[in-house]
Amino acid sequence: xxxxxxxxxxxxxxxxxxxxxxxxxxxxxxxxxxxxxxxxxxxxxxxxxxxxxxxxxxxxxxxxxxxxxxxxxxxxxxxxxxxxxxxxxxxxxxxxxxxxxxxxxxxxxxxxxxxxxxxxxxxxxxxxxxxxxxxxxxxxxxxxxxxxxxxxxxxxxxxxxxxxxxxxxxxxxxxxxxxxxxxxxxxxxxxxxxxxxxxxxxxxxxxxxxxxxxxxxxxxxxxxxxxxxxxxxxxxxxxxxxxxxxxxxxxxxxxxxxxxxxxxxxxxxxxxxxxxxxxxxxxxxxxxxx
Amino acid sequence: xxxxxxxxxxxxxxxxxxxxxxxxxxxxxxxxxxxxxxxxxxxxxxxxxxxxxxxxxxxxxxxxxxxxxxxxxxxxxxxxxxxxxxxxxxxxxxxxxxxxxxxxxxxxxxxxxxxxxxxxxxxxxxxxxxxxxxxxxxxxxxxxxxxxxxxxxxxxxxxxxxxxxxxxxxxxxxxxxxxxxxxxxxxxxxxxxxxxxxxxxxxxxxxxxxxxxxxxxxxxxxxxxxxxxxxxxxxxxxxxxxxxx
Amino acid sequence: xxxxxxxxxxxxxxxxxxxxxxxxxxxxxxxxxxxxxxxxxxxxxxxxxxxxxxxxxxxxxxxxxxxxxxxxxxxxxxxxxxxxxxxxxxxxxxxxxxxxxxxxxxxxxxxxxxxxxxxxxxxxxxxxxxxxxxxxxxxxxxxxxxxxxxxxxxxxxxxxxxxxxxxxxxxxxxxxxxxxxxxxxxxxxxxxxxxxxxxxxxxxxxxxxxxxxxxxxxxxxxxxxxxxxxxxxxxxxxxxxxxxxxxxxxxxxxxxxxxxxxxxxxxxxxxxxxxxxxxxxxxxxxxxxxxxxxxxxxxxxxxxxxxxxxxxxxx
Numbered sequence: 001x002x003x004x005x006x007x008x009x010x011x012x013x014x015x016x017x018x019x020x021x022x023x024x025x026x027x028x029x030x031x032x033x034x035x036x037x038x039x040x041x042x043x044x045x046x047x048x049x050x051x052x053x054x055x056x057x058x059x060x061x062x063x064x065x066x067x068x069x070x071x072x073x074x075x076x077x078x079x080x081x082x083x084x085x086x087x088x089x090x091x092x093x094x095x096x097x098x099x100x101x102x103x104x105x106x107x108x109x110x111x112x113x114x115x116x117x118x119x120x121x122x123x124x125x126x127x128x129x130x131x132x133x134x135x136x137x138x139x140x141x142x143x144x145x146x147x148x149x150x151x152x153x154x155x156x157x158x159x160x161x162x163x164x165x166x167x168x169x170x171x172x173x174x175x176x177x178x179x180x181x182x183x184x185x186x187x188x189x190x191x192x193x194x195x196x197x198x199x200x201x202x203x204x205x206x207x208x209x210x211x212x213x214x215x216x217x218x219x220x221x222x223x224x225x226x227x228x229x230x231x232x233x234x235x236x237x238x239x240x241x242x243x244x245x246x247x248x249x250x251x252x253x254x255x256x257x258x259x260x261x262x263x264x265x266x267x268x269x270x271x272x273x274x275x276x277x278x279x280x281x282x283x284x285x286x287x288x289x290x
Numbered sequence: 291x292x293x294x295x296x297x298x299x300x301x302x303x304x305x306x307x308x309x310x311x312x313x314x315x316x317x318x319x320x321x322x323x324x325x326x327x328x329x330x331x332x333x334x335x336x337x338x339x340x341x342x343x344x345x346x347x348x349x350x351x352x353x354x355x356x357x358x359x360x361x362x363x364x365x366x367x368x369x370x371x372x373x374x375x376x377x378x379x380x381x382x383x384x385x386x387x388x389x390x391x392x393x394x395x396x397x398x399x400x401x402x403x404x405x406x407x408x409x410x411x412x413x414x415x416x417x418x419x420x421x422x423x424x425x426x427x428x429x430x431x432x433x434x435x436x437x438x439x440x441x442x443x444x445x446x447x448x449x450x451x452x453x454x455x456x457x458x459x460x461x462x463x464x465x466x467x468x469x470x471x472x473x474x475x476x477x478x479x480x481x482x483x484x485x486x487x488x489x490x491x492x493x494x495x496x497x498x499x500x501x502x503x504x505x506x507x508x509x510x511x512x513x514x515x516x517x518x519x520x521x522x523x524x525x526x527x528x529x530x531x532x533x534x535x
Numbered sequence: 536x537x538x539x540x541x542x543x544x545x546x547x548x549x550x551x552x553x554x555x556x557x558x559x560x561x562x563x564x565x566x567x568x569x570x571x572x573x574x575x576x577x578x579x580x581x582x583x584x585x586x587x588x589x590x591x592x593x594x595x596x597x598x599x600x601x602x603x604x605x606x607x608x609x610x611x612x613x614x615x616x617x618x619x620x621x622x623x624x625x626x627x628x629x630x631x632x633x634x635x636x637x638x639x640x641x642x643x644x645x646x647x648x649x650x651x652x653x654x655x656x657x658x659x660x661x662x663x664x665x666x667x668x669x670x671x672x673x674x675x676x677x678x679x680x681x682x683x684x685x686x687x688x689x690x691x692x693x694x695x696x697x698x699x700x701x702x703x704x705x706x707x708x709x710x711x712x713x714x715x716x717x718x719x720x721x722x723x724x725x726x727x728x729x730x731x732x733x734x735x736x737x738x739x740x741x742x743x744x745x746x747x748x749x750x751x752x753x754x755x756x757x758x759x760x761x762x763x764x765x766x767x768x769x770x771x772x773x774x775x776x777x778x779x780x781x782x783x784x785x786x787x788x789x790x791x792x793x794x795x796x797x798x799x800x801x802x803x804x805x806x807x808x809x810x811x812x813x814x815x816x817x818x819x820x821x822x823x824x825x826x827x828x829x830x831x832x833x834x835x836x837x838x839x840x841x842x843x844x845x846x847x848x849x850x
Contacts, residue, residue, distance in 0.1 A: 085827060092830065097596075097649050109822030110819065111819065112822065270662065270665045277655065363731050363734065366729055366730060372729060380722035381722060381723075387715075391715065
């Protein structure tokens with residue numbers, strides 16, 4: 001295998017992996033802490049992507065800058081959704097198991113709602129824009145600069161998030177809450193605020209990933225679900241409830257996916273599902289799980 | 291003669307030893323108490339007996355038959371039933387339905403529904419829940435929930451009852467009633483093996499007591515012998531004052 | 536004073552009404568238009584899916600999202616064997632194959648509980664969909680298939696029979712010892728196990744039984760659509776809709792499941808023709824609203840409605 005090919009597959013895998021890591025971390029926050037397996041996660045990605053698209057095509061706002069606009073708005077929306085709907089559901093549920101089930105179903109409803117509002121707003125046609133797609137040559141492999149930038153941003157956000165989780169007080173609180181809500185409360189973590197914040201943070205990561213995606217891929221209101229599925233698989237791969245694990249899971253999936261696409265296009269989704277099912281049957285607790 | 295016998299029972303959880311070569315036996319008609327500090331491995335031992343867990347090594351025999359590694363429902367059908375530290379009732383079913391469940395699927399697998407219903411009503415009366423058959427189990431007080439769990443376990447026609455901290459969370463008056471109930475159970479012909487932290491209660495009704503500490507049996511004997519045992523006193527330093535209350 | 540309303544709630548009405556409905560349905564091909572028959576078959580299909588799904592997932596609380604897989608298996612059996620074997624045999628094989636696959640699925644996913652089981656079933660359904668698609672594209676060379684058409688009246692009666700049998704089986708199970716055991720599993724699987732219930736065996740067999748009629752329904756409906764491909768046959772909506780319909784109508788009772796399936800299918804019909812752009816959006820709103828405000832489904836409205844009626848009309 002030539003060096004070019006190797007770089008091609010590796011860098012491609014890292015780009016995909018970086019994106020998947022962000023998306024997976026977002027879902028992991030929502031499930032690990034707030035206990036909502038949010039199947040509408042991909043719709044927040046879509047919102048971030050389409051919002052960035054609109055800001056660029058209508059107002060000429062740099063996609064990288066628009067992160068600053070779209071991010072907080074989606075954060076706020078998600079925070080509101082959690083504190084009105086999911087918190088109410090949680091209070092009405094007799095057990096955490098029941099809440100996980102009903103919140104899963106409620107997030108399906110959310111999926112329909114968000115997707116169809118986006119459909120009304122943006123229409124079903126495929127959209128896209130080109131931004132900064134100057135060619136960059138890496139050891140013989142050629143990439144659009146936008147992809148490299150997206151990779152750098154994804155890695156940057158990912159690393160920043162990782163350090164935040166490991167070294168900051170708030171981040172440690174999040175990881176504690178994801179592991180054991182009751183004990184976390186005992187050591188002083190304000191759980192009620194934490195749930196909503198983590199849910200919103202998860203949506204924020206999704207929106208950021210969406211913005212990065214918008215510069216690289218085609219966009220439609222239907223683009224969300226495949227990413228949600230990948231996020232779920234990555235989260236399980238890393239270990240349900242383990243946020244750091246989801247970052248790793250996302251990266252692994254991205255690299256494998258890119259490799260499979262290279263070997264036989266069209267098989268990547270099947271590969272993801274096959275890995276997923278085998279994982280559940282053999283080691284459902286994932287890589288980092290006990 | 292022992293109705294339940296455990297030989298060199300060992301259980302590892304990864305690197306943690308929950309049970310280390312524990313030998314134990316319970317004779318028919320006895321009330322045997324199982325005590326030890328928190329984390330001593332008492333509930334683990336019950337889980338090993340009832341089939342929730344399989345031993346890493348060693349054997350467990352019931353009425354002469356090797357039951358090591360059998361599944362919970364198989365063990366239930368052979369005549370062992372249990373209650374749980376954290377009550378596991380069928381919350382959204384009625385009190386009567388909970389007991390009926392034990393009757394219909396337990397050792398006897400009572401075939402006629404009407405017979406099962408009669409038996410269940412009688413058991414409800416036995417444990418002191420008569421007249422409450424139509425109430426949803428989740429709406430009962432904790433003390434009553436524990437009684438219901440006992441009734442459900444007995445409905446399976448078990449010969450050996452494993453009671454896991456039935457008195458936890460009960461006030462002194464309720465504890466006294468629970469002690470009476472356990473005596474009634476033994477008088478009815480069921481053997482009792484019980485885990486308890488309420489010292490006064492368990493010392494009072496047990497024929498024999500087994501003491502576990504870090505997964506090892508450190509003492510065995512009558513309540514008097516145990517109360518004077520040096521090893522036990524050492525382990526329970528300070529617990530005697532607690533037993534007074 | 537006897538009013539039409541008081542008649543409606545009376546006991547004799549409750550036995551008389553279903554019989555009347557059945558008679559009307561059985562004689563429908565005589566007086567109803569083809570369009571009505573087709574709509575009715577559609578309603579029957581969703582009733583079969585919803586009630587079948589609820590046979591296992593209702594009492595046991597194991598939410599399966601694999602209904603599309605079993606429905607789709609029936610569809611493909613019809614597509615592949617439709618011109619080789621007689622219609623009733625094809626329908627039966629559709630159900631049988633679903634049953635066998637479900638047994639396999641159940642056996643392999645034994646140890647999974649709660650959320651893990653749910654996402655496993657969803658992943659499985661999607662894996663089947665993508666795999667069939669890949670196979671058809673790369674191995675057989677065709678993505679879609681044509682299904683031998685069958686007379687619409689026969690389709691109608693086939694669905695009517697299947698829906699009746701499904702409801703009958705569901706009712707029998709719910710009143711039986713098996714149903715009781717399943718409810719115990721749903722409330723506390725550990726306790727049920729310790730009270731003598733062979734939880735694994737019962738879960739697997741009930742899950743498999745619940746998929747039989749899904750497969751038969753798929754085999755029948757395929758002949759109506761005549762053209763099928765993996766995206767149609769294994770459409771994930773066939774997994775989500777039964778869940779939504781059961782919750783909407785009231786998951787605890789078969790009547791509720793039937794009402795939920797009927798109401799939402801009719802609603803979908805209306806929305807698709809009048810407001811196609813708002814159809815999915817409305818579904819989403821309904822789902823969220825029901826989960827938040829009416830977790831017991833429409834059936835939970837019975838008691839309040841009765842109270843309101845009694846306060847308003849009974850002196």
